[in-house]
Amino acid sequence: MILSFGAKNFWSFKDGFDISFELNSKVPKDISMGRSTSSVIGVKGANSSGKTQILKALDFFNYLGHRTFIANRESLYVESFFDNDDPVELYIEFETKAIRYTYEIELTKKEILRETIYKKKSRKTPIIERIKNQITKRTSEYSDLDLISLKPYASLINTVPNFKLESIGNDIENIYDYFGNIIGNVGARGALSDAEIYCYKEASQYYSDSPEALEFTTRIINKCDPSITRIDILDRTNEKGDREFFPIFYCDDIQYSKNWLTIYDLSDGTQALFKRLTQYWNVLLTGGVLVMDEFDTHLHPELLPILVDLFTDRNTNQKDAQFIFTSHNLEIIDHLGKYRTILVDKVNGESYCYRLDEIPSEVIRNDRPISNLYREGKLGGVPKL
Structure with a gap:
């Protein structure tokens, strides 16, 4: 400390x-x-x-x-x-x-x-x-x-x-x-934007490798948006042949055939939480x-x-x-x-x-x-x- x-x-x-x-x-x-x-x-x-x-x-x-x-x-x-x-x-x-x-x-x-x-x-x-x-x-x-x-x-x-x-x-x-x-969103020239340090694909891979971190983030996002009850991390092969990860946000209480959202369907605040909370979890863990x-x-x-x-x-x-x-x-x-x-x-x-x-x-x-x-x-x- x-x-x-x-x-x-x-x-x-x-x-x-x-x-x-x-x-x-x-x-x-x-x-x-x-x-x-x-x-x-x-x-x-x-x-x-x-x-x-x-x-x-x-x-x-x-x-x-x-x-x-x-x-x-x-x-x-x-x-x-x-x-x-x-x-x-x-x-x-x-x-x-x-x-x-x-x-x-x-x-x-x-x-x-x-x-x-x-x-x-x-x-x-x-x-x-x-x-x-x-x-x-x-x-x-x-x-x-x-x-x-x-x-x-x-x-x-x-x-x-x-x-x-x-x-x-x-x-x-x-x-x-x-x-x-010692990590965060500050660099030599000041605060870095989310776009400079956070990527939802990298965050998704982090959560795929760490189910406990995903559970931690899901609990906090649920407090922010109670309709989101579950987050799954999926993967696909992109046009370059590389494996990439992405999240799907499920609203299990929604009684429709489609009860899920992509990250682009979420508010700026929820998107920010999904990406930033990787650092919160990492610091608490270490x-x-x-x-x-x-x-x-x-x-x-x-x-x-x-x-x-x-x-x-x-x-x-x-x-x-x-x-x-x-x-x-x-x-x-x-x-x-x-x-x-x-x-x-x-x-x-x-x-x-x-x-x-x-x-x-x-x-x-x-x-x-x-x-x-x-x-x-x-x-x-x-x-x-």
Whole structure:
């Protein structure tokens, strides 16, 4: 689970931001669900306030772990505040396989300046540090790192798995795997459209290979459209001779000879659910992190808490998966409460953010709606129209 992450000089955040998932003893039990770390965080704010930039930081860790060790790379896909020359700094503190890690990196578009991995048992200890293309600090179990050549554009996390090092610890592999399980609809340039990342044929093949995932999706779609009681995945051979998969949605209570629909007969919202829920299922199954920008697009407001509660309910979230999202829906704040809501604002082109429980005020209480306070502009993060 992510405990906290942040960045400095990253996109519109000049002085930086820190997002904490940690919950203290003051958090009510119906919010914490007995966890010391939240499984959901919602990010609110006006258009262009910087909400998506926060999510980009998480996608950037996936990028560092899996998409930098590429031949002929000439730059790193990172943006500083108004493209200034100072380095960008990012960090993430997380726990995986019962081990707590902190990963820090400083870089520019031209090179990685510093990369440090800390491991915490009884205390936080640096186990590997890289300054530019040199390993400057390492524990004895990582002596084989001396055998590899680092590149200015490739992270350690993405470089090491490409070498067959016989005597090396499991920490880099653990971090590599964890960063690979940060998925969603956010890329280097912002939110990706459904058409860019979701395909009903690929989703159908996923469901064909995973009947449990199909059952999961059918239950949720049935809540959205009770007439749909069953989804079958069929296959056919296309004109190229390839096998492709497609869904049929059955309405078993319809008393006609035709009681089924194709995906093209469905609303945009139901189509979106069918495709997007593959990622929800995958993250819940692996204990990963789902990063969704405007996750409410095409979806009815009353469906949103159902999706959020997939992560708060221990029955559906047994692997401590996490969900961080942005949304323009207002009422979702009341569902999240002040401990799980981040507000983002911007002044003179610079973004800043804060968790609602950081506001020193008795106005915000867990037993009162927060949305009215937000609507009235008492909490910040609203458009200045």
